[in-house]
Amino acid sequence: MAKQKSSFSFTKYLLPILVAALIITGGNSILKDNPNCANSFTCKGDLSLKVENDAVGIFQGRTVIPPKVDLAIGEKATSVLGDSIPSSDKHIYIDLSTQSLYAYQGETKVMQTLISSGKWGRTPTGNFNIWTKLRSTRMSGGSGNDYYNLPNVPYVMYFYNDFGLHGAYWHNNFGHTMRHGCVNMRQVDAKSLFEWADGPTGKSKGTPVSVCDSFTEPGKCTQKDPVN
Secondary structure, eight states: OHHHHHHHHHHHHHHHHHHHHHHHHTTTTTSOOOTTOSSTTTTTSOOSOOOOTTOOEEETTEEEOOOOOOTTSOOOOOOOTTTTSOOOOEEEEEETTTTEEEEEETTEEEEEEEOBOBSSSOOOOEEEEOOEEEEEEEEEEOOGGGOEEEEEEEEEEEEETTEEEEEOSSOOOTTSOOBSSSEEEOHHHHHHHHHHSOOOBTTBOOOEEEEESEEETTTEEEOSSOOO
16 A cells, blocks of 8 residues: 555656646657658648649638649749859758758859748758759648648748748748748749759759758858758
8 A cells, every 4th residue: 555655646746747847848848849741731642743723822820822833834034043153063051040041053152042941840950852843732731820721832842751942922021930841932032943953863862952050151061950
């Protein structure tokens, strides 16, 4: 009986401590978010090209109108990043501390722009490669006031599972975290990067993407807890 009483007493006092810890930390120190998915609904689905010009999107409880996509009509001719410098290795860096993206061709910086990385689900740090490029697709996830369902997400460049670089038409808050793990860009910047970056071809991997806790030009990427 004494042993049972001791066990009950221990549980009685330990349980409130655990509950208090979850409340104070928001569960972050005990229950970590799953780092393998950016979009909880479409993560395990078909991550492929989707054009849905008659659909409307939902973001944080409001309706948003996606851009029209017509694959039969070529894009307006624009100069491609880096077309005036010698061809060399490409590399994309994401600086989470400043919410910035840098694109290099060799030692030449061809783009620097503000982005919005994950807020509710942190963008994983690590060194990746673009594994596919999609002109548009649907992304959905979240729940309650955080629910989103977004057709025609433009200029998608997936680099780690369903974490990707892409244009965003549902907000204009670049320079601040916004999403569930993906890297949001202004549509004009996403288009330029999409046309410049390479997907995998044959035995060659796609353009490298390094997600950094902090980045110092021209190539110092600090990663405290990379996933790979």
